[in-house]
Amino acid sequence: MGIIKAAKLFYDYVSKDEHDEIEEVIHAVSGVDLDVEAGQFIAILGHNGSGKSTLAKQMNALLVPTGGTLWVKEMDTSQPENVWNVRQTAGMVFQNPDNQIIASLVEEDVGFGPENLGVPTEDIWKRVNQGLKSVGMLEYSHHSPNRLSGGQKQRVAIAGVMAMEPECIVLDEPTAMLDPNGRKEVIETVRQLNQEKKVTVILITHYMDEVVHADKVYVMDDGKIVLSGTPRQVFSQVEYLKQLRLDVPQVTELAYELRQSGVDVPEGILTIEELVESLERFKSR
């Protein structure tokens, strides 16, 4: 069993009228099966309302499945006694950088998680310094979060999660509110953590270019996983992705259009270098 495993996972939002009768049931997640191996970089794609955020919150036991089971490191998230262990194992980074920073000083915010876990004071400092170092924010430890850029704030939030020594980080659209520079900064940090610290990463996003380096990509639509595989496999299905109102990365799109008009380039091109290479090969022929 992988570090995160879901079996026939459901989550319904039920809205009731004033007489306590069920008005509407929305299946935010319906029948998701998932198995994430430790150390992988997983990306979950989907447009707004596809259920990807609901799925993310279940991995942190912030939401408990209304059907099916979700295991984090073989702990059933629906068991109340597992909640704190689950949250420590699978840390979570949210979308809005302002709304997840609790303290008014970077180092104090990073220390918030370990404080809650009851870590002794000396170890808290060790963890805070390590956490800030791992995201390259150590020199900002005495700064006020209000004066940081969006990308830096998100890196502080990631450090806050790292200080809890999780095995897995779930990032729920961490770049949605950032400018292109901030997005790049955050994604590079996350990739580095995945490669150097072997932390399992689950990145939820709707920016296609962020998932190019993932080990595996899941595409969600209407609460279900409709497509999964390596980025190359997924992005070779340009037509289908467009049907799901998703864009493929620019290069992939260009390669796709070239193919359509008869240029012989392979399917599922992900990077500019790849396209350049195959175009050169095409030219020399």
Add this chain to the structure above:
Amino acid sequence: MIRDITIGQYYPANSVIHRLDPRVKLLGTIVFVVTVFFVNDLMGLALATVALAAVIGLSKVPLKYMLKGLKAIFILMIFTVLLNIFLTPGTELVHLGFLKITKEGLVLAGKTAIRLIYLIVGSTIMTLTTTPNHLTDGLEKALGPLKKIHFPVHELAMTMSIALRFIPILMEETDKIMKAQQARCADFESGNLIQRMKSLIPILVPLFISAIRRANDLAMAMEARCYHGGVGRTKMKPLVYALRDYLAYLLILVYILIWTGVKVWL
């Protein structure tokens, strides 16, 4: 104007005042505020001024930064000063129609203005030199004995520190909302009091909605980081008195003694 309110904002610097235990600073501030309230003579005022100037000097916070906080109470100050000048009975100096300016009025107005300025600056120093977390840690520890009668000390302290953290964010948001409304020709500056109050509604409603949304997000983020109340929590920066704290307590005591001395014998 809204950005100028400095109360509740931390100014990072490395000074003795910054490093003092928050409990010392709390007590010091309370003592200072009380004495400023009762100050009546020049000696007392001089003493308070010296104390304030010394603390400002030690704190390494630029004076300009501290005085910025005064802008926010400028109108209140003008108002009290004017009321004092015109409404205090006593020896008449100038007569303007039905208004008269008295000598006592001028003195009282001056005192009130100085008192207000000292109060604001005095309490601003505390928040400028203490991180909100440190401050609430101090409160939590100082109020610790109340836990025995089931007073939610930790919860109160946490609420306060979060409120302080969000002050600048909500200020910025208010600014943004006001600009957005002004761009659509909202008028906050003209009309009588009632009209002006009414024109605040389009600012307050979106502000409240956004604040509630933020609260929701923050609660989730705190839970995700295993927050479950004060039980079983350790401290990253536990409060331990150092030598300088005892010295500071001593200085506060000296201040109180001199002050009472001045009050009693002069």
